[in-house]
Amino acid sequence: MTRQGQADARYHRAKREGFAARSVYKLEEMDRRYQLLKPGQKVLDLGAHPGSWLQYACQRVGPTGLVVGVDIQEAGVELPAWARYVQADLLTLLPEDLRAFAPAYDLVLSDVAPRTTGVMHADMAASYELTAKALDLAMALLKPGGSLVAKVYFGPQVEELIKRVKAAFSLGKAHKPEASRAASKEIYLLGRGLKKAG
Ligand SMILES: C[S@@+](CC[C@H](N)C(=O)[O-])C[C@H]1O[C@@H](n2cnc3c(N)ncnc32)[C@H](O)[C@@H]1O
Numbered sequence: 001m002t003r004q005g006q007a008d009a010r011y012h013r014a015k016r017e018g019f020a021a022r023s024v025y026k027l028e029e030m031d032r033r034y035q036l037l038k039p040g041q042k043v044l045d046l047g048a049h050p051g052s053w054l055q056y057a058c059q060r061v062g063p064t065g066l067v068v069g070v071d072i073q074e075a076g077v078e079l080p081a082w083a084r085y086v087q088a089d090l091l092t093l094l095p096e097d098l099r100a101f102a103p104a105y106d107l108v109l110s111d112v113a114p115r116t117t118g119v120m121h122a123d124m125a126a127s128y129e130l131t132a133k134a135l136d137l138a139m140a141l142l143k144p145g146g147s148l149v150a151k152v153y154f155g156p157q158v159e160e161l162i163k164r165v166k167a168a169f170s171l172g173k174a175h176k177p178e179a180s181r182a183a184s185k186e187i188y189l190l191g192r193g194l195k196k197a198g
Contacts (some may be wrong), residue, residue, distance in 0.1 A: 003182060010179060014052065020077045023111060024052035026177040026188070027149070031060070034171075034192060036147050040064040042102045044141060046090055046134050047112025047151075050076030057109065058083050068101045091133055095140035104143040110134035110150040113186075124155030124185070131161060131189070139168065139194075148191035158187070165191045 010022040031037050037060035048054050048069030057067045058080050067083045069075065070093065075085045084101050086093075090112060098105075112134055114126035131152040138148045148165065152158055158174075166172035170193030180186055 007181060019052040019055055020050040021052040022179070024056050025179040027053050027056055027109070027111075029177045029179055030149055030175065030188065030190065031056075034147075034190060036107055036149065036192075037061060038106075041066075041106040042104070043067045043107045043109065044098060044105045044137075045069045046108065046110040046137065047071055047130070048075070048085070049073040051079070052077075053109055053111055054079060054083060054085075057107075066102055068098065068105075070098075090130060090137075093137065095137060098137065098141055105141050105146060106143055107147045108134070108138035108142055108150070110138075110148075113151060113153075120185075121155070124153050124157070127151075127153035128155060128157045128161070135161065135164060135189075138191075142194045144194055144196055146194045148189065148194075150189045151186050152189060153185045154187050155185075161189055165189045168195060169193055170195060 010025050014022040014024055039062045041061045043057045043061055045054050045057060049071035054067060054069045055077055061067060063082050065082055070086045070088060072089050074087050112130045116123045131150050134150050152161055162174050169191030172191045175188045175190045
């Protein structure tokens with residue numbers, strides 16, 4: 001099947017399975033490979049709209065867990081009782097705003113992405129700013145031993161983010177999920193086992 005065919009198949013599969021977006025299969029793949037999500041965990045999902053990662057995380061942590069979604073846009077899906085949703089600009093959020101829901105989190109997910117302009121260096125700079133902020137929040141809010149998944153558009157400053165993740169976690173690396181289009185500039189920073197609290 002061509003890459004476009006695979007993307008279309010994932011789109012239809014997401015519809016069939018009731019997920020808000022096909023990007024759910026990127027998280028599913030990383031979860032399978034790195035065992036990120038477990039029942040009872042507290043999860044923070046930054047850049048959560050329309051909500052497929054939120055839906056998936058809610059299923060995986062179950063009613064003994066908690067999933068907090070943040071996005072500048074309102075939620076696009078109905079969420080179970082163990083989810084919270086904050087409509088806010090990530091760039092203005094403080095760790096205290098998110099400690100209102102849980103004192104610390106097991107996993108921080110960030111699929112946040114700027115509205116692209118087509119001007120590559122501007123899009124990369126905007127993505128870097130958002131992901132650097134997601135990392136700051138993760139370092140402040142993760143429990144020791146916690147994990148991180150954060151999208152960023154590949155660009156000159158990405159090496160700096162990869163270095164930060166490698167230094168802070170027992171396992172730190174950049175990962176390109178199969179479900180991510182080859183033409184897409186996105187990669188995911190992956191951290192497992194935060195060495196110490198932020
Ligand atoms: C690729 S989408 C996330 C998809 C989501 N993971 C899912 O599976 O449904 C990226 C999101 O980042 C959000 N975003 C962009 N800039 C933001 C900001 N400054 N603060 C909060 N959210 C932002 C966008 O509104 C958009 O919903």
